[in-house]
Amino acid sequence: MHGSMFETSPLLPLASRLFEFSWFRDSGADKQAAQVDWLFYAILWICVAFFVLIIGAMVAFVARYYARPGHNAEHTPHHNNTLEAAWSIFPGFIVLWIFGAGFIGYLDLRNPPENAYEIQVIAKKWNWSFVYPNGHIDADLHVPIDTPVKLVMSSDDVLHSLYIPAFRVKMDCVPGRYSTLWFEASKLAPEDDGDDVNWTDEGGFDLFCTEYCGQGHSSMMAKVIVHPSGTFGPWLEKAMVWPEDESPAARGESLYKKRGCSQCHSVDGTSGTGPSFKGTYGTQQLTSAGEIKIDENYLRESILNPMAKIRDGYKGVMPSYQGQLKDNEIAALIWFHKSLNPENAGTLPATWTEAGGVPGQETQGEATSDASTAPVPDPAATDAPADTDPKA
Amino acid sequence: MISQSREHSLLEAIAADPSRKVTPPVGPSYLTNPPGTGFWQGVMSWVFTLDHKRIGVMYLCGIMFAFLLGGLQAGLVRFELWDGTPNLLGQTEQQAQDAYNQAFTLHGAIMTFLFIIPSIPAALGNIFLPMMLGAKDVAFPRMNLASFHLWCGGAMFFVATLLTTGLDTGWTFYTPYSTTTSTNVILATMGVFILGFSSIFTGLNFVVTVNTMRPKGMTWFKMPLFLWGIYSTAIIQVLATPVLAITLVLLLCERTMGIGIFDPARGGDPVLYQHFFWFYSHPAVYIMILPAMAIISEVIPVFCRKHIFGYSFIAYSSVAIALLGFLVWGHHMFTSTESKLAAVIFSALTFSVSIPSGIKVFNWLTTMYKGSIRLATPMCYALSFLFLFTIGGLTGLFLGALAVDVHLHDTYFVVAHFHYVMMGGTLIAFLAGVHYWWPKAFGVMYNELWARVACLLVFVGFNLTFFPQFILGTQGMPRRYAGYKDEFQFFHQLSTSGFVVLGLGLFLAAGVLIASLFNGRKAPANPWGAATLEWKCCSPPTHHNFIEQPWVGEPYVYDDFVFDPDEGGYVEVIPDLSRGAKPAKQPAEPTTV
Numbered sequence: 001m002h003g004s005m006f007e008t009s010p011l012l013p014l015a016s017r018l019f020e021f022s023w024f025r026d027s028g029a030d031k032q033a034a035q036v037d038w039l040f041y042a043i044l045w046i047c048v049a050f051f052v053l054i055i056g057a058m059v060a061f062v063a064r065y066y067a068r069p070g071h072n073a074e075h076t077p078h079h080n081n082t083l084e085a086a087w088s089i090f091p092g093f094i095v096l097w098i099f100g101a102g103f104i105g106y107l108d109l110r111n112p113p114e115n116a117y118e119i120q121v122i123a124k125k126w127n128w129s130f131v132y133p134n135g136h137i138d139a140d141l142h143v144p145i146d147t148p149v150k151l152v153m154s155s156d157d158v159l160h161s162l163y164i165p166a167f168r169v170k171m172d173c174v175p176g177r178y179s180t181l182w183f184e185a186s187k188l189a190p191e192d193d194g195d196d197v198n199w200t201d202e203g204g205f206d207l208f209c210t211e212y213c214g215q216g217h218s219s220m221m222a223k224v225i226v227h228p229s230g231t232f233g234p235w236l237e238k239a240m241v242w243p244e245d246e247s248p249a250a251r252g253e254s255l256y257k258k259r260g261c262s263q264c265h266s267v268d269g270t271s272g273t274g275p276s277f278k279g280t281y282g283t284q285q286l287t288s289a290g291e292i293k294i295d296e297n298y299l300r301e302s303i304l305n306p307m308a309k310i311r312d313g314y315k316g317v318m319p320s321y322q323g324q325l326k327d328n329e330i331a332a333l334i335w336f337h338k339s340l341n342p343e344n345a346g347t348l349p350a351t352w353t354e355a356g357g358v359p360g361q362e363t364q365g366e367a368t369s370d371a372s373t374a375p376v377p378d379p380a381a382t383d384a385p386a387d388t389d390p391k392a
Numbered sequence: 393m394i395s396q397s398r399e400h401s402l403l404e405a406i407a408a409d410p411s412r413k414v415t416p417p418v419g420p421s422y423l424t425n426p427p428g429t430g431f432w433q434g435v436m437s438w439v440f441t442l443d444h445k446r447i448g449v450m451y452l453c454g455i456m457f458a459f460l461l462g463g464l465q466a467g468l469v470r471f472e473l474w475d476g477t478p479n480l481l482g483q484t485e486q487q488a489q490d491a492y493n494q495a496f497t498l499h500g501a502i503m504t505f506l507f508i509i510p511s512i513p514a515a516l517g518n519i520f521l522p523m524m525l526g527a528k529d530v531a532f533p534r535m536n537l538a539s540f541h542l543w544c545g546g547a548m549f550f551v552a553t554l555l556t557t558g559l560d561t562g563w564t565f566y567t568p569y570s571t572t573t574s575t576n577v578i579l580a581t582m583g584v585f586i587l588g589f590s591s592i593f594t595g596l597n598f599v600v601t602v603n604t605m606r607p608k609g610m611t612w613f614k615m616p617l618f619l620w621g622i623y624s625t626a627i628i629q630v631l632a633t634p635v636l637a638i639t640l641v642l643l644l645c646e647r648t649m650g651i652g653i654f655d656p657a658r659g660g661d662p663v664l665y666q667h668f669f670w671f672y673s674h675p676a677v678y679i680m681i682l683p684a685m686a687i688i689s690e691v692i693p694v695f696c697r698k699h700i701f702g703y704s705f706i707a708y709s710s711v712a713i714a715l716l717g718f719l720v721w722g723h724h725m726f727t728s729t730e731s732k733l734a735a736v737i738f739s740a741l742t743f744s745v746s747i748p749s750g751i752k753v754f755n756w757l758t759t760m761y762k763g764s765i766r767l768a769t770p771m772c773y774a775l776s777f778l779f780l781f782t783i784g785g786l787t788g789l790f791l792g793a794l795a796v797d798v799h800l801h802d803t804y805f806v807v808a809h810f811h812y813v814m815m816g817g818t819l820i821a822f823l824a825g826v827h828y829w830w831p832k833a834f835g836v837m838y839n840e841l842w843a844r845v846a847c848l849l850v851f852v853g854f855n856l857t858f859f860p861q862f863i864l865g866t867q868g869m870p871r872r873y874a875g876y877k878d879e880f881q882f883f884h885q886l887s888t889s890g891f892v893v894l895g896l897g898l899f900l901a902a903g904v905l906i907a908s909l910f911n912g913r914k915a916p917a918n919p920w921g922a923a924t925l926e927w928k929c930c931s932p933p934t935h936h937n938f939i940e941q942p943w944v945g946e947p948y949v950y951d952d953f954v955f956d957p958d959e960g961g962y963v964e965v966i967p968d969l970s971r972g973a974k975p976a977k978q979p980a981e982p983t984t985v
Binding site: 058062096107109174 | 399478484486489490492493560562566568569572573574656657661662663696697698699700701702703704705727728729732735736739740743744746747750751753754755757758760761762763764765766767775778779782783786787789790792793794795796797798799801802803863866867868870871872873874875876877879950
């Protein structure tokens with residue numbers, strides 16, 4: 001057993017945990033959630049009533065009629081149709097009401113408003129990609145507050161399910177078809193300062209995968225960052241443009257963590273599902289297509305077409321990132337990969353400018369003006385069409 | 393007091409005329425071979441026995457072994473979840489995640505296919521169904537033996553899976569994960585396929601046995617309710633299991649040849665697999681719970697010394713559950729992208745199943761009213777069942793309600809719900825049944841005090857393990873996670889602590905029963921005063937169960953039974969026919985087919 005077992009004794013926080021106990025977390029984070037919570041509590045009280053009735057009767061009968069000298073069972077009627085009808089029909093009405101309430105709430109959950117803002121979702125083992133109408137792909141889900149958001153979801157490999165507990169919504173992501181889900185965030189996450197424009201924000205609501213999908217299922221999480229009114233558009237503009245003075249390797253490291261590489265590839269030399277990134281750049285390795293040198297071309301090919309040359313000792317299980325990582329992102333990942341080889345330490349560019357600019361991106365001044373003309377959705381103008389097909 | 397004087401007069405009557413006391417003649421036990429049997433001859437006399445009781449006992453040993461195996465996997469799961477980082481089952485996080493995924497998969501698959509489904513029908517049903525009919529054996533003894541041999545075959549496939557690359561698909565084998573994982577899906581599905589045949593054989597045997605071998609005088613509505621429950625179960629086994637077998641064959645073809653039934657790239661559909669799978673596996677839930685309810689329907693009247701209340705409603709509700717159970721599979725798929733219309737229809741049908749389940753609970757409670765409730769171990773388990781099954785059943789209302797299910801689906805709420813039904817229901821009822829029939833099956837009494845302590849430990853440990861999981865689920869903890877966020881840790885640790893108590897309780901219960909085989913007091917023929925036929929032969933029974941045909945009477949009338957201190961158990965007193973009493977009973981003669 002691990003030491004942590006004793007460090008984290010359940011006894012200490014017991015009193016405080018029970019004191020602040022609540023069935024739900026993050027109440028009121030979504031317009032629909034209150035309806036779900038209300039129905040949950042209604043059913044809970046119905047259940048408590050029945051439980052008290054049934055178990056109360058059971059305990060009372062045992063207490064009153066327990067076998068003891070001088071006490072004998074009485075002959076009572078063996079059946080009573082009125083009684084049977086009563087306890088069939090009365091609960092029947094109650095469950096009919098629960099059904100009706102659940103049905104109405106479900107229709108609200110499943111039918112998004114016409115003007116909902118669309119975000120494409122691609123689920124794959126074991127990370128989420130959120131594709132915005134302007135082409136920006138993010139590992140976290142950024143949404144504007146008080147705006148209906150519709151997710152159009154698909155899976156690249158096995159079944160996944162997108163679940164945002166704070167919004168009480170969930171839907172499977174199935175390969176070969178699109179599923180949809182919608183919500184309308186109505187408050188910021190507790191830890192969120194509402195000022196997030198960077199990759200590094202720690203706040204946000206949890207987003208989980210809830211359909212078992214293999215090894216990394218329990219780490220297939222993301223954050224839902226709710227942007228206060230008026231800040232979503234500017235965030236999305238800025239997210240598309242990388243600062244020229246940023247370190248390429250640092251950007252690569254961020255992508256490595258956020259876009260699912262870290263699930264299978266370590267950076268400390270240990271083998272995971274895939275080979276480690278550390279110390280392999282520039283080396284000769286055996287693959288399914290013979291001996292090759294790990295260089296930019298091999299890395300690029302392995303990202304876009306992972307089955308082409310599989311390193312010996314590993315299984316070909318990596319999904320393709322074709323259409324999901326742009327050229328600048330692949331470049332940043334390669335810089336990060338290079339930075340893990342100590343021999344390259346001194347030769348790496350400190351900024352994109354030194355590396356010859358961000359691939360595919362105009363100089364900063366032009367880029368900004370470009371981006372501002374792009375169809376950046378504003379919470380007010382919500383009918384922006386999705387121009388990125390996840391299968392592209 | 394009227395009843396007291398009845399008891400008194402019955403004792404006086406048998407003192408005056410011992411011939412009115414029904415004492416089953418004692419014969420050689422079915423458990424032992426005649427003296428002089430060689431060792432291998434002895435082994436073969438078990439392995440190839442056609443005696444339904446020996447087959448039942450072998451099933452009992454087999455499923456207890458499976459339960460231990462599945463329980464150990466549960467332990468791996470619970471201890472890995474003591475803290476939020478996957479670190480216990482492997483060196484690296486990935487290894488720990490892999491090992492965790494295998495542990496919860498094998499826990500689910502072993503418990504479902506090797507333990508719960510055969511537990512009550514194949515073990516207890518096999519031993520007691522023919523005896524409750526006053527019969528010598530089931531209709532097809534060879535098929536019965538084949539069913540057990542198939543079970544062993546299926547179990548070997550599972551052990552082989554465990555010893556090779558394992559299985560990490562979850563017990564549901566959802567495609568496309570199950571067609572792409574590198575673990576041993578083929579071995580495991582072949583195991584399940586074989587176990588399916590074992591289940592069909594048992595079901596078919598019981599349907600035919602109940603239809604054709606009821607003794608004269610035992611009409612359908614004079615059958616013990618256990619037989620109604622087992623009969624309903626057997627119908628589901630025969631009708632639903634072939635669907636599972638076909639589904640698994642398709643899965644095997646998909647995996648080995650890539651025929652594409654479930655692959656969207658080849659014109660198939662992964663969600664179709666879920667429809668096929670749950671078309672069996674939801675009825676299978678009733679294969680698990682109906683026999684459990686049937687045991688409770690036997691235990692409660694005996695230990696309340698009262699006729700069961702609402703016999704026909706309990707009997708019909710079993711059939712109703714069996715039939716409605718076929719129509720609700722889609723409630724496992726509310727978030728699977730199934731159509732809104734399908735979701736609404738399945739939700740409505742799901743709520744309809746709650747009515748017959750409620751009917752049973754209310755009838756059991758009414759049976760207790762004005763009874764004389766004896767808290768012997770089987771009754772303690774039955775009360776425990778009522779408590780846990782009520783919670784399990786009521787929490788189903790949350791999951792049937794569409795809007796709430798969307799939030800709770802695939803979270804720990806579901807895990808807690810089905811453990812309350814499957815473990816709190818079926819396992820607890822199984823333990824009630826084992827403790828109830830133990831004296832008959834093995835001819836010994838166990839230590840009543842320690843057996844009740846074990847029952848209490850199991851009850852406390854169970855609630856401590858699974859109640860916190862309702863809270864975890866509502867707060868958003870997804871199921872099948874090898875790690876979790878810090879805010880979930882407290883309830884996970886409560887749950888793991890509960891597992892330890894639960895484990896201790898189960899080991900104690902097993903220890904008490906095993907100890908009784910060596911030093912238990914010899915059991916009387918009828919230790920609890922039950923009126924069903926299996927108590928009208930000696931304990932343990934002889935090879936053909938009944939040396940003399942028993943008298944078939946009302947299964948829930950206890951008026952003619954009195955505790956006889958000489959016997960250490962209850963005896964039946966024949967009404968004094970010479971004084972003009974009407975013969976309410978008649979000797980059982982098996983009807984000829």
